Amino acid sequence: MKLSILKEHLNESIGHVSKAITSRSPIPILSGIKFDANEEGVRLTASDADITIQSFIPAEKDGVQVIRLDQAGSVVLPAKFFGEIIKKLPSNEIEIEIRPPFHATIRSGGSEVQMVGLDPEEYPQLPLIEEKKIVSVPSDLLKTMIRQTSYAVSTSETTPILTGVLCSLDENGLKFISCDRHRLAQRETPLAAGEEQYFRSVVISGKTLNELSKVLPDENALTDIVVSDNQVLFRMDNLLFYSRLLEGTYPDTSKLIPQQFQTEITVSSKLLTEAIDRAYLLSREEKTNIVKLIMNEDQTLEISSSSSELGKVTETIPVEQLSGNLLKISFNSKYMLEALRVLDSEGVKLSFTGAMSPIIIEPLGETKVLQLILPYRTTN
Known part of the structure; x- marks a missing residue:
């Protein structure tokens, strides 16, 4: 693999996907960022097994050439070191070259960095989601709904289901509920959707939603919410955010x-x-x-x-x-x-x-x- 890429675009993508990296992962390869390059652009993927974030950098954006590709390829690079070194490189253009087996050379200005990568074939595949239940929500509204509910989730792991936000969609619209036994937060918003798109009892970790909120755009762009049996996907422009759903039955809070x-x-x-x-x-x-x-x-x-x-x-x-x-x-x-x-x-x-x-x-x-x-x- 060999390419050159503009630093600001690479930095932004690393910042997005790094939110899925954890230092406590039991799977060593998940401490890295998967880097895929082809003629369309570059895809960065990071995961902690519960959250997976994929960011796409197009080869050209707004008439500006962002990536010049000499040779397509894939590699997994250590997330912490890769992210920190890219920020500190002197030039706005960065050249990345991968030689067998997975040795990376990163050049920028007068700097050259050698890095040992890992085999991308060992990196877990993206979660498979049936795209049956899809609803589109303005990103700024979704961000507000998260802010108005996620603060009230439980921080106690003795009842894991209460560490999440209960999300549902029905004829009344989209509803988020959180409760930690001492307080409750509820936000509803009207949302037009067909009955086949309705979902109930979808519980997403409050921590996960707070991480999602950091990558949601502030402007009134639409975010697709795709719900399956055990996963939810938030799909934005050039960004995919997957999360595992919490298992269990959320208590009926309406009686409170x-x-x-x-x-x-x-x-x-x-x-x-x-x-x-x-x-x-x-x-x-x-x-x-x-x-x-x-x-x-x-x-x-x-x-x-x-x-x-x-x-x-x-x-x-x-x-x-x-x-x-x-x-x-x-x-x-x-x-x-x-x-x-x-x-x-x-x-x-x-x-x-x-x-x-x-x-x-x-x-x-x-x-x-x-x-x-x-x-x-x-x-x-």
């Missing part, structure tokens, strides 16, 4: 969400977030994260936290609307802050069915986001 409320308040997201953030500083020092919220008759909220060593924070903010019973309630301020920060709304509605029932947090407006937090029982 109250349908009627005793108390509802609407308040400025900014005022509420900033007040809880200041109270969180003290609750964090106490290592409890407990913040108290008291509803007053004069349409205000009192937010407070205390520390036996440092003192107390109390502040009052106005409420735009308050209906129902006045409550005193305690909650985990870290969970509340994380819920508020992903709402993307100027106003927020908090709904309660009692001091010891779930708190429901929703943005004002058309966006269907629902956050749920379980309150704390406190002695006073």
Whole structure:
């Protein structure tokens, strides 16, 4: 194999596929990036057996020749060293030559690097996915849905299914749900799809979705979601992102969400977030994260936290609307802050069915986001 390639395009592709590399892989060859070159361009593939990412660099892009190919071929190069050395090479044009068996020579400017590669025939094949259930979603919307749900997955491996986000598509649209037993995040969006494209009980690791979010384009480009029995493929322009689905049955979270409320308040997201953030500083020092919220008759909220060593924070903010019973309630301020920060709304509605029932947090407006937090029982 012999070719020359523009550094910026190679760097970008390495950055994308490296997100699938892990230092703990039981299969030694998976510590490398598979490099395939032909007349169409170069394909880079990386995998940790759960995630596989493939990036394609076309030979020509926007009228600019990106790759000059002298000889087609394949090789697996050590990911960490290959990625770091490419970043540091002096010239924008990089020449890569592979000689038998798999010895790589990389030249750029006055630099020449020798690297020992591995046999590409030993690299695992890409997962096979039946392309029956396919739906296209704007990349920026998919990114937002991930951000508004993946933060609430469980970090405990004792219940592996809860470390994932439950994804489903039906006549109501696309829905993502995450729950760690203490809180829940749910995002729905209308999406036109035929019944043959519907899927349910598809659970994708929260960590995997966060890695996907890093490679999703910000612009309004479409990403195909292709679902099969044990794999899901996210297909973007020149990028394929495969993920193994989590096995198991996700619990029915609909029973957690109250349908009627005793108390509802609407308040400025900014005022509420900033007040809880200041109270969180003290609750964090106490290592409890407990913040108290008291509803007053004069349409205000009192937010407070205390520390036996440092003192107390109390502040009052106005409420735009308050209906129902006045409550005193305690909650985990870290969970509340994380819920508020992903709402993307100027106003927020908090709904309660009692001091010891779930708190429901929703943005004002058309966006269907629902956050749920379980309150704390406190002695006073």
